[in-house]
Amino acid sequence: MRNIKDYDLEELKKQFIDLNEKAYRAEQVFKWIYTTNTTTFDEITNISLELREKLKKQYNLKSYKILKKQESYDGTKKYLFDLSDENAIETVLMSYHHGYTICVSSQIGCKMGCKFCASTGIPFGRNLTSGEIIEQILAVQREENIKISNIVFMGIGEPLDNYDNVLNAIKIINNPKGLNIGARHISISTSGIVPKIYDLAKEKLQCTLSISLHATTDEKRSKMMPINNKYPIRELIEACKDYIKTTNKRISFEYALAKNNNETLEDAKRLVKLLKGMLCHVNLIPINKIENGKYIKTTNENIIKFRNYLNTNGIVATIRRELGSDIEAACGQLRRKNLKNRGG
Numbered sequence: 254m255r256n257i258k259d260y261d262l263e264e265l266k267k268q269f270i271d272l273n274e275k276a277y278r279a280e281q282v283f284k285w286i287y288t289t290n291t292t293t294f295d296e297i298t299n300i301s302l303e304l305r306e307k308l309k310k311q312y313n314l315k316s317y318k319i320l321k322k323q324e325s326y327d328g329t330k331k332y333l334f335d336l337s338d339e340n341a342i343e344t345v346l347m348s349y350h351h352g353y354t355i356c357v358s359s360q361i362g363c364k365m366g367c368k369f370c371a372s373t374g375i376p377f378g379r380n381l382t383s384g385e386i387i388e389q390i391l392a393v394q395r396e397e398n399i400k401i402s403n404i405v406f407m408g409i410g411e412p413l414d415n416y417d418n419v420l421n422a423i424k425i426i427n428n429p430k431g432l433n434i435g436a437r438h439i440s441i442s443t444s445g446i447v448p449k450i451y452d453l454a455k456e457k458l459q460c461t462l463s464i465s466l467h468a469t470t471d472e473k474r475s476k477m478m479p480i481n482n483k484y485p486i487r488e489l490i491e492a493c494k495d496y497i498k499t500t501n502k503r504i505s506f507e508y509a510l511a512k513n514n515n516e517t518l519e520d521a522k523r524l525v526k527l528l529k530g531m532l533c534h535v536n537l538i539p540i541n542k543i544e545n546g547k548y549i550k551t552t553n554e555n556i557i558k559f560r561n562y563l564n565t566n567g568i569v570a571t572i573r574r575e576l577g578s579d580i581e582a583a584c585g586q587l588r589r590k591n592l593k594n595r596g597g
């Protein structure tokens with residue numbers, strides 16, 4: 254039985270017609286689910302009891318149980334959600350002066366194998382469905398009694414490796430009758446799956462695309478990110494240029510600085526050369542330590558020097574504020590949990 258939150262409005266309308274129901278009923282149900290954040294069909298009181306019973310036989314309205322909630326000294330919160338199979342995933346809520354940003358997971362585990370990231374390495378589970386992506390937002394809104402304003406696909410998983418479900422979730426998020434959060438408030442981060450970047454460009458969404466670049470030579474990048482063996486830097490940058498041309502949107506490049514690895518003036522010079530003339534922005538991140546990870550953070554002075562070099566050479570760069578590292582909620586620190594032996 255599928256979760257009703259897996260369907261965008263158009264698809265739900267089609268299904269209602271197949272069920273011999275009027276399309277506008279689908280719209281009523283859809284709107285009710287996302288505006289009231291209900292967890293049971295019984296509460297959808299703008300439709301008949303009969304239809305509610307029919308829907309119960311057809312779909313579920315599964316909501317997440319919070320297995321664990323942690324709060325950082327900086328206010329960042331991390332949730333461990335029970336997916337009610339053998340899996341659990343993590344989601345992070347950050348509070349900024351302009352509102353709440355949620356960092357959602359798109360897969361259970363990750364196949365990319367980046368050496369500095371805790372989300373990978375453990376055997377891959379599966380893709381999250383659109384409803385499971387959406388439910389992270391709904392569950393946090395329910396728990397905290399807030400309205401989330403920004404969404405970043407920077408949790409566990411590679412969003413472009415779960416392309417269809419992520420795009421479908423974005424449709425539900427965008428829909429004024431759904432979560433009603435504009436595409437401009439959504440960022441998708443990718444390790445660089447080149448063909449999917451071309452596909453995404455054609456969708457002409459207003460979302461921000463973030464590219465996890467992290468290095469400026471193929472030798473270094475392949476060591477950090479195995480995906481680079483398949484899609485090397487030159488191909489990645491070409492895809493980014495196509496994305497900018499097609500969408501007219503600025504790309505954000507993520508660059509996590511690690512000691513004795515990618516922090517030198519030579520690296521900064523190569524980065525300038527690589528990105529010169531592109532409509533882009535560089536986000537510098539002090540690399541976060543992960544268990545058994547060999548990369549260590551560079552010094553603050555080095556990050557500032559690196560940023561200043563980029564800025565004085567025509568590349569807009571900022572240093573990302575580090576949030577939630579004390580509760581392992583910072584970039585790269587999220588991981589799937591296997592509950593196979595739950596209760597044990």
Ligand code: SAH
Pocket residue numbers: 365369370371406407408409410411412442443444445463464465507509538539540541542543584585586
């Ligand atoms: N798979 C996607 C999205 C998840 S990672 C991607 O690769 O972009 C979200 C961001 O955190 C990416 O920019 C990623 O490179 C970065 N990241 C991963 N591990 C990190 C670490 N240990 N320290 C700092 N940033 C990290």
